[in-house]
Amino acid sequence: xxxxxxxxxxFVTPRETxxxxxxxxxxxxxxxxxxxxSLIYGFLVAPFSARDQFELASNSPKMKEFLRQRIGEDGxxxxxxxxxxxxxxxxASLKIRSGLSVGIMALIAVFIQxxxxxxxxxxxxxSTLGNYRQLLSALFHASFINAIxxxxxxxxxxxxxxxVYKISTxxxxxxxxxxxxxxxxxxxxxxxxxxxWMFGVLGYALSAIFKVDLKKSLVTAYxxxxxxxxxxxxxxxxxxxxxx
Numbered sequence: 170x171x172x173x174x175x176x177x178x179x180f181v182t183p184r185e186t187x188x189x190x191x192x193x194x195x196x197x198x199x200x201x202x203x204x205x206x207s208l209i210y211g212f213l214v215a216p217f218s219a220r221d222q223f224e225l226a227s228n229s230p231k232m233k234e235f236l237r238q239r240i241g242e243d244g245x246x247x248x249x250x251x252x253x254x255x256x257x258x259x260x261a262s263l264k265i266r267s268g269l270s271v272g273i274m275a276l277i278a279v280f281i282q283x284x285x286x287x288x289x290x291x292x293x294x295x296s297t298l299g300n301y302r303q304l305l306s307a308l309f310h311a312s313f314i315n316a317i318x319x320x321x322x323x324x325x326x327x328x329x330x331x332x333v334y335k336i337s338t339x340x341x342x343x344x345x346x347x348x349x350x351x352x353x354x355x356x357x358x359x360x361x362x363x364x365x366w367m368f369g370v371l372g373y374a375l376s377a378i379f380k381v382d383l384k385k386s387l388v389t390a391y392x393x394x395x396x397x398x399x400x401x402x403x404x405x406x407x408x409x410x411x412x413x
Contacts, residue, residue, distance in 0.1 A: 172198050183370040187307060191377035196308035201277070203274045203309055206316040209273025213324055216259040218333045220265060223249075223256035225334070225350075230380045275316065279308045286393055293389045297378040311367050317365035338362055343399035350409050359402050368394040 170178065170189055178186030226249065237245045255263055273274055283304040290299060318340060326336040334349045341347065341358035348354060368390045375386035 172202070174289055175199070175310060176202070176313055176317075179310050179319070179370060183373045186310070187370070187374035188377045190304055190306050190310060190374065194303040196302065196306040196309050198281075199306065199313070199366055200276065201310035203316045204276055206320055207275040208268040208272035208378075210268075210320040210324060212264045212268035214327050214333050215264040215267035217327050217331060219252065219255040219263060221260050221332050221334045223252045226252060267321045275312070279305070279312060280395075283308050283398065285396075289393055290379055290389050290398075293392065294375075294379045294381045295387055296381055298380055299375075299378040304374075307362060307371060307378065309373065311371045314367040314370065315363045319361075322363075329391060339364075355405050355409070357404070359398050364398070372396045 175186055175190070175195075178189075222405070226236075233245070236248060236315060240248065283301055286308070287299065287301055287304050290304075291297065323336060323338060327333055328336070330336050337358045338360040339358045340348075341354050344354070347357070349358075369387070372383060372387035372390040375381070375389055378384045379386065
């Protein structure tokens with residue numbers, strides 16, 4: 170399969186695509202696609218993210234007090250001046266930094282997830298088959314769902330809402346009155362439809378890699394999703410604690 174066939178196959182024929190990848194675990198070109206898609210998304214949403222950050226800091230007395238205690242009054246004033254400037258006139262360097270940050274974090278996440286998934290899958294399935302390269306290939310290809318389709322929809326929503334924080338492709342979309350810094354919103358937002366889709370097709374990959382039935386591989390994939398989601402929720406709650 171060439172790259173175009175694999176991109177289409179992830180969305181249309183995941184069983185056949187991941188069966189082929191289990192035998193020929195190509196991952197470098199898939200990694201480049203995920204990196205480029207993530208870079209573009211991070212670059213495009215940087216102006217909205219900058220405005221969100223300034224608005225969040227400006228409207229949070231608790232955050233202002235936290236920053237004053239941490240960096241002093243002079244440091245706080247300089248920080249607010251900087252983020253206000255970025256919010257009003259986002260520079261090219263800000264957009265590039267945002268793109269690089271999103272892209273690099275996307276790659277790091279996949280490399281770490283492949284290690285953890287290998288351990289968890291062997292424990293759950295009891296299979297001694299499967300290797301890191303196969304899982305790396307599977308995860309990068311499954312990531313097309315979030316990096317291409319997910320980011321495309323998110324950018325449309327961001328453009329409409331003029332905000333990165335106030336959009337959701339998860340269960341939080343059904344609860345528009347929740348504050349995006351609240352714990353219920355953060356939990357619901359992390360139950361993301363594109364992530365559920367991604368880990369669903371990953372079940373086909375695990376079945377082909379570890380030679381187990383689809384039911385067991387889906388249980389493994391969604392258990393890993395649950396663990397991954399729990400970590401994301403905890404990190405988000407911790408990062409937003411000063412604003413709450």
